[in-house]
Amino acid sequence: MTRFTSAKFKPTPRLRGVAKYLFELAIVGASYFVLAHGASALSSIYSTPIPIWPPAGLALAAVLLRGIRIWPAVFAAAFATGLPTGMADAISADSILPAFGNAAGSTLEAIVGGYLLRLWSQGGRTFNTPAGVAKFAFIGLAPSSMLGALVAAGTSYLAGQAEWDNLVPLGAVWWLRDAAGTLLVAPAIVLWALxxxxxxxxxxxxxxxxxxxxxxxxxxxxxxxxxxxxxxxxxxxxxxxxxxxxxxxxxxxxxxxxxxxxxxxxxxxxxxxxxxxxxxxxxxxxxxxxxxxxxxxxxxxxxxxxxxxxxxxxxxxxxxxxxxxxxxxxxSVMGFAQIDAAGRFTLANNRFCSIIGRSAPELLQMRIQDLIDPDDLPDVMDSIRRAFGNEKAFVLETRYVLPDGSRRWMRNNVSAISDHGAAVRHLMLVAEDVTDRRRADDDLKRAHDDLQQELEKRSANLAQTSELLHSEAEQRERLEAALKHDIAERRKAQEALMESEWRFRTVIQGVTDYAIFMLDRDGYITNWNMGAQRIHQYAAAEIVGQHFSRFYTEEEQQRGEPARALHLAAYEGKCVVEGWRVRRDKSLFWASVVIEAVRDEVGTLAGFVNITRDMTERREAQASLERAQEQLAQSQKMEALGQLTGSIAHDFNNLLMIVSGHAQLLRRRLTDAKHLQAIDAVHAAANRGESLTRQLLAFSRRQPLNPVVTDLKERVEAVHEMLLGSLRGNVELKCDIPDDVWPVEVDIAELELALVNIAVNARDAMPGGGSITLSARNVTLKKSDAVDQLEGEFVALAMTDTGVGIAPDVLPRIFEPFFTTKALGKGTGLGLAQVYGFSHQSEGSVVATSTVGSGTTITIYLPRRQAVPVKTVAAPPTQPVEAGQGTVLVVEDNTEVAEITASLVEQLGYQTLRAENAADALNRLRRGDKINLVLSDVVMPGAMNGIALAHEIANHYPQIPVVLTSGYSDVVHTAQARFTILRKPFQLSALDKAIREALERGATREDGERVAQFARRRTSGQE
Structure with missing residues (x-):
């Protein structure tokens, strides 16, 4: 027989929580049941409806105290209260429905009331403020009690226990008694519980x-x-x-x-x-x-x-x-006092009374005029009057007269105190005793003057002594007396010099903007001022006697920089450097350091003085300025390239149009395989030329984009196979795009081209194989992140490879056009340039980071868009080209482009007419030539370009559609919303689609106009 070892049962926290919850339900349910039966008993005793229903207040109080989870107790108790006492009557359908309605109404009443009080007020704390009481009264009267009464009365009517004529009075009675119970019982329970x-x-x-x-x-x-x-x-x-x-x-x-x-x-x-x-x-x-x-x-x-x-x-x-x-x-260690407009003191602290030597009661009987030195009084009163007039604070140093007649210098920071009407009623004085500082300054100046006079006197005495040496013997006694006097004066001068040095050292100790300290000949610290304590964070007691090399980084200590600095200062008199220094807490700051050698009267090295200034903020400001200048230079370079690209794009695309057009015509006429292969090569070369122009325009941000809001995860999955096709078999492609990545607004074709360009560069950086990881994450950028000064919410789309990496001197140039590290003929230098142009034209940026030997990461930052992404719809199957009908007017100033364009249009079955410019085209239209569509170039000589011609035709000949063609133009985007635009060099299928769609739109518009005219004629006829 299997034996089981006895084990003491220990309830888990979860079981204890369930038991506590069940206990709460039992207490609330029993209390509700008892109150309900008590109220019902009173109503039976006196044979009249009771005007208050206490269980309603109990239920709301329970929800406020224990949360909505207490509702089962309310529902069960209300349901049991609503059932008849007899078993047979209790289980009948006629009694269950009213009991259920009563329970549902009571439960909803408590839940709605508790929820609204938690939402709009402070829940159980709603009785702490008058506004909370008002909200409680409103909720208890209107939505809470009304809802319970409405549900209970409705179910009573459905159960046949209430007539329709009595339904409103019955509901009103239930509403008022529930409201009374809620407003009287709930506050008492909640307030006693809390x-x-x-x-x-x-x-x-x-x-x-x-x-x-x-x-x-x-x-x-x-x-x-x-x-x-x-x-x-x-x-x-x-x-x-x-x-x-x-x-x-x-x-x-x-x-x-x-x-x-x-x-x-x-x-x-x-x-x-x-x-x-x-x-x-x-x-x-x-x-x-x-x-x-x-x-x-x-x-x-x-x-x-x-x-x-x-x-x-x-x-x-x-x-x-x-x-x-x-x-x-x-x-406070500072003196505080308050004066009114008459100068009377209305308030003063102990420190102020201590400084001026008067008690607070005595001071409150005086005016500030009684304390100021008469010589300083006019300036002080003038400043006080201005402060009462314009509310401006001021700082003034003045002398106060003490009871013993002595003076003390005070530095007063005075600010105005206004009343509710913005009128200045008092001035607050923050006083600091600066007598010792002023006395030290005066003593230092006086000692300096005395020393100067003593030096002049000593020089005169020495000259006199020199003359006495050449005098007669009777002057020797006078010379000895003069020498004794000179020695005594020299002793006095030395004493004055020592006192001056002491005062100078006192002043140096008070300097806080510079760390000034002395070193002995071996570099050990001998004294320490307040500025050094603030900058280096060492107290004098813990740093004096230590070697100053502890302020250098470990690398500089290993290179011997401290000893080299002392050596340079000793032999050249001064060593001036800038570099990182270490504080007490091991943090670094950028410092400007001057070390000067100190020598005695005979030139022997006595030590060094070190003067250090914290230059961290100025260095950061200079770095920010340099980054801004670099970005400005880059922007100017991009603008210059854009102007150059735009100037050649139109002519270059016209040439490609001629080559591509003739290749398409020959392709339809030739049957020989070799000839077809040659034609395909010509056509492919034209396409590569067009792609080259497009990449140049993209880099210079002049390539017109067709941005749509898209889901990056869906877009990357769609381009995954294309990226794999651009890689070798030994390169693995990984994708890590989360589902919650934000939508972005981009030109899908340019995005795919950018990803292919990055992938191709990553592939070439891994000749022995490797992996490429494409990832995305949501980021919030600040200007301090130094990502092209971008700020806001962005999606960071990153492609990371495990290749050879990029050298630090090459990394800043990888986005420049035509820059490449590949062998001749292996790269154009425009791939990453297109990525740069695409990211900036999409209102974002691109950042490259690389470690030699580990790989490279190129991250494109695209701004977040709040719109819903546009789902990609599969393109319909290509329909065979059918022969067109009608006449097309070809407007083109370039003869060769006009010929090839007309030939392509004729290949589609249309007849063609030619016009060299906009004026010629308008003349043909005015003559009444039968023209079904106008195909016009955008850039043409004369006063009217293609876009102006299109607007003119739309205004005067709305039945004739217009299709525009362009090699490149800055003004193309102004016409994209109204007219179809074909970009040169275009394919025959694209031309056919553009013409047919334009003719269909023209036919639809013309039919609509005929219907409108017919309707107008019928209306006028009826009138």
């Missing part, structure tokens, strides 16, 4: 008890059937609002909702028992007045309580903020 019971406030508890007792006493006397009705008692019913207001103002939302519920219970009791101002409850007026009374006291009391609580919370927050600001104000 109350904060931490701490004990005896005053608050006492106020709550007093308010509830007062409300209960008033309700008992005014409404209960224990007292006889009288006029005084009826008046007392209206005074029942007073304890509610007292509770709302003193006790809070929870106690207010409780008091409202208690008072409403007394009112309902009295109305049901036929006592009080609302008796009898069975009458329509009594029922309606009681419901309005309960709803009114509930909404108004809750709104007042929420308003008071909101004000109280705001006052607490303001008090806390005021305490913080007062602490900051009083304990």
């Amino acid at each position: 109350a904060d019971y931490r701490g004990f406030d005896s005053d608050k508890v006492l106020s709550s008890i007093v308010g509830i007792i007062a409300t209960s006493l008033v309700g008992l006397v005014a409404f209960s059937p224990l007292f006889e009705d009288s006029a005084v008692r009826s008046a007392l019913a209206f005074l029942a609002v007073l304890p509610l207001l007292w509770t709302a103002l003193r006790c809070g939302e929870r106690d207010t909702a409780t008091a409202v519920l208690i008072l409403s219970c007394f009112a309902v009791w009295g109305a049901l028992a036929g006592s009080g101002p609302f008796a009898p409850a069975s009458s329509d007026d009594g029922f309606l007045l009681l419901v309005v009374f309960m709803i009114s006291i509930s909404v108004v009391s809750l709104a007042v309580s929420a308003h008071v609580a909101t004000r109280r919370r705001a006052e607490i927050r303001l008090g806390r903020h005021e305490q913080i600001l007062r602490a900051m104000f009083s304990q």
Whole structure:
């Protein structure tokens, strides 16, 4: 027999959650059932409908507290409440439908109310603000209760328990009692459930008890059937609002909702028992007045309580903020004071009082004029008057007079304080004691002047001493005295020099924009100023005595850069370099460093002074400027190439049209295989020439595009086989395009050409085979990403190979036209140039990254489009060319192009006429020549080009369609929306399609005009 080891059962968190949920459902369902039967029992006892349905409030409170998931408990309890007590009646169809309708209405009422309160208000916190109470009242009265009453009344009518004539009164009763239950019971339950019971406030508890007792006493006397009705008692019913207001103002939302519920219970009791101002409850007026009374006291009391609580919370927050600001104000290391327009002090902190040597009460009795030195007073008052007039802040250094008559220099930052009317009422002074700094500056200047005078005096004494050496012997005593005096003066000068040096060092210590520190002869730091502490992030105590090489990177330390800098400064006097330096936290900054040698009086090297400046921001600004200049130069180069390409494209495509056209004509006439092969070669060469021109135009961004919003994943899958065909068998193609890639707007043909050009270059970079990965991802670019200053949402379409990579000196030039690293005849240098032009013409960019020996990645950035992608529709099968009918007017200034164009048109079965320019063509039309279609070149000599001719024909001869042809023109895009345009060199099939479509459109337009004319004639005839 198999034995099973005993194991103690441990419930999982999921099982505990299910058990807790079931327990919640049981509690809510049982509570709902008990309340519902209690209300029904009251209605049976007094034989009148009860004006409040408490279960509605319980259901809404449960949804607000525990979420919509509590609905099964509400539905089950409401369904059980609606069933008859007898088993036979309970299972009958006539009783199940009303019970189901009652359960559905009650459940929808709670769900809709809870959902709307969570959506529009704060859910269970909706009673914290007056606006939330208003939203709760609106939702409880209108959508929530109305929906439940509508469903319950409708199902009762369908079950035959309600007549059609009584349906509206029945629904109104259910609506009002559900609304009363929602507005009275739900706030009390929610507020008691969400109350904060931490701490004990005896005053608050006492106020709550007093308010509830007062409300209960008033309700008992005014409404209960224990007292006889009288006029005084009826008046007392209206005074029942007073304890509610007292509770709302003193006790809070929870106690207010409780008091409202208690008072409403007394009112309902009295109305049901036929006592009080609302008796009898069975009458329509009594029922309606009681419901309005309960709803009114509930909404108004809750709104007042929420308003008071909101004000109280705001006052607490303001008090806390005021305490913080007062602490900051009083304990600040800066002096703060406030003056009015008359200069009187209205506020001052401890630091300001300490600086000027006066107490706060004494200062508040004075004006600022009493404290300013008389010599500085005019400037100060003039600045104060301007500040009160124009609200502009100012900074001023002035002297304040202390009680002992001494002066202290203060740096005052003064700003205006305006009232709600934008008028300046006060000025705020932020004062800093700068007396020591001013005294140090004055002492330093005075020491410098004294030293200069002493040097001049010593020079004079030396000259006098030199004269005494050549005097008579009787002057020796005078010379000795002069020497003694000179020695004493020199000693004084040395002392003054030492004091001056001390003051100079004090000033240097205060410099913060430069790191200034001394090094001994071996490079160890001997002193450290505040600027060095700010830039290098070392305190003086932790860096003095350390070697200055720690500021260099590890690579520079290994190369011996610190020792080389000291050596250069020692032999040349100064070493000036720029480079990366290391802070205490190991971060790098770009620094301008000057190291100067310091020598004593005899020229012996005493040490070095190091002056370092943080140049990181200036270097980044310079780099940004250089990138902008490079982009400007590239843009100018593209514009120049575009102008050159545009100037030759028209003539070159005309030549290709002649070659291609004759090749097509010969192809239709020859039968010999060798001749056909030669003709095919000529035709292929013309096509390659046309592709070359198109790539040049694409690079210079003058190639007209036909952009459509497309799905990149679908597009890449469509071009996958074509890409495979351009690769060798030893090259693997991988695609990684996610389904959620954003739509882009591109010319599909140009996109496919760009992918083929990148794939061919990647194939040639892998002579031994490899793999190419085509991927796409959604990116959001910022200007800081340095992708051609692009900004916004883009799709990054990247093609990565595992080839030999591109050298760093070659990588910046790969997009230049005609630049290639391939052998002669192996590449045109226009493939990646077309990619560059396509990406920029599509409002994007292209970026290439490469590592020699690892491979290359070329990424095209295309802007995201919000429109729906255009699905690719399969082209219909090619129909055989049928012979055309009619006359085509060929307008072409180039004789050879005109001949070949006319020959191609005649091959399609049409007759042709010729015109050399637009004027000649218009003359033929004016003469009445039978012309069915005009085929015109765009670029022609004279005042009118092909587009102008087409507009002229459309205006005066709308029945004659126009087809335009162009080798290249900047103005072609202006006519694309109205006229068909064939780009030279064109194929015979394309020409046939363009002519037939134009003739069909002309015929449709002409038929429409004839129908319109016929309709107008009939209308005029009827009139």
